[in-house]
Amino acid sequence: MKLEEDKLFSLVEEISKCNEIDIRDIPCIDLYMDQITTFFDEKLGHLKRDEKDPILTKTMINNYTKDKVLIPPKSKKYSKEHMILLILIYNLKQILSINDIKSLLKPLLKDLEVNGHENISLDHLYSTFIGIKTEELDSFNKDFENRLKRIKDNLSEKNKHEYSKHELLLVVLTLISQAYAQKRLAEKIIDSYFKQSK
Structure with missing residues (x-):
């Protein structure tokens, strides 16, 4: 049982490490498409669930631009602003639909188009995020420990003698419940504040 619990906590520890791209690591020079996809594979490749899964492809970038989720490149080159937006899109698309992302980013893209980078501190927004x-990932580790204790306390004595699949099922169900509540709140915020009234 202890061995299985140690393995579970090592998975939590792995998730809790924030290995995001630091603002200082984002190139200040404009890049071509191939350079961008290579950059993302190098910096975020560790987040892949399956080695074959792409982090970002040319088709994805082109579709984001076509769907107006990303500002168009200038002379086929992508700026630091594009890179930050692509990182934000990558994070958002783990949970939200592309239509929700479009609604959420529309005011920011409009400001970038009208005012340029000088009036909008995209760097500051990204660094704050x-x-x-x-911080959230740090607290996730502690929250998980409490969640696991609650599950163990509520299991019958029969199940406590072995590290049962029931316990793991309850862990997954509680994680999904929390993720669902947070996803629904994010969607309600987008619906209330970012989607145009019909």
């Missing part, structure tokens, strides 16, 4: 995400 990474800082908060790091």
